[in-house]
């Protein structure tokens with residue numbers, strides 16, 4: 001049974017329909033890559049699927065009522081005045097997740113210990129991305145909706161990301177991610193052009 005089904009979805013930006021009659025299914029163990037040019041509506045679609053943007057029509061069905069997805073926007077959603085640890089502590093607080101796993105999650109993302117305590121505005125783009133991705137490790141959620149998650153990652157970061165995704169798919173989760181270009185190895189996905 002699919003984890004997520006979107007049927008005849010209309011994706012809006014203001015009063016403009018970017019996508020109409022958009023159908024999508026996401027099965028357990030599936031990595032689906034949505035590829036499209038700048039401005040085509042990838043971010044708007046992911047925000048609509050995540051429930052952050054009102055759909056203009058159609059239906060969204062989740063495998064279960066409590067199947068809240070992980071949504072990671074392309075701007076990372078970090079408060080740049082706070083450190084990586086403080087950002088994740090805040091995220092844990094608003095999501096009711098124990099903060100005990102923060103250090104382990106940042107270690108898994110290979111963020112050096114000193115960088116974890118530094119204000120995020122002093123981190124590189126890739127370090128900020130690794131911090132944002134660490135949220136995926138803090139709470140198990142079946143569906144990951146990731147908007148341009150590879151931006152800023154170096155070769156090691158890409159390998160790490162592929163490892164996390166592989167483990168998630170093995171565990172029966174699913175990932176929907178966007179980008180502008182074909183996915184690099186070692187990521188293997190079904191691809192949909194927008």
Ligand SMILES: Nc1ncnc2c1ncn2[C@@H]1O[C@H](COP(=O)(O)OP(=O)(O)OP(=O)(O)O)[C@@H](O)[C@H]1O
Pocket residue numbers: 013014018036037038039040041042043044045180
């Ligand atoms: N704040 C906004 N207000 C109104 N329209 C917007 C706004 N932001 C974006 N748009 C419009 O919505 C359309 C879709 O934007 P969206 O960010 O979803 O595209 P995208 O495919 O994710 O683009 P990119 O690859 O550049 O990130 C764009 O063509 C843009 O003109």
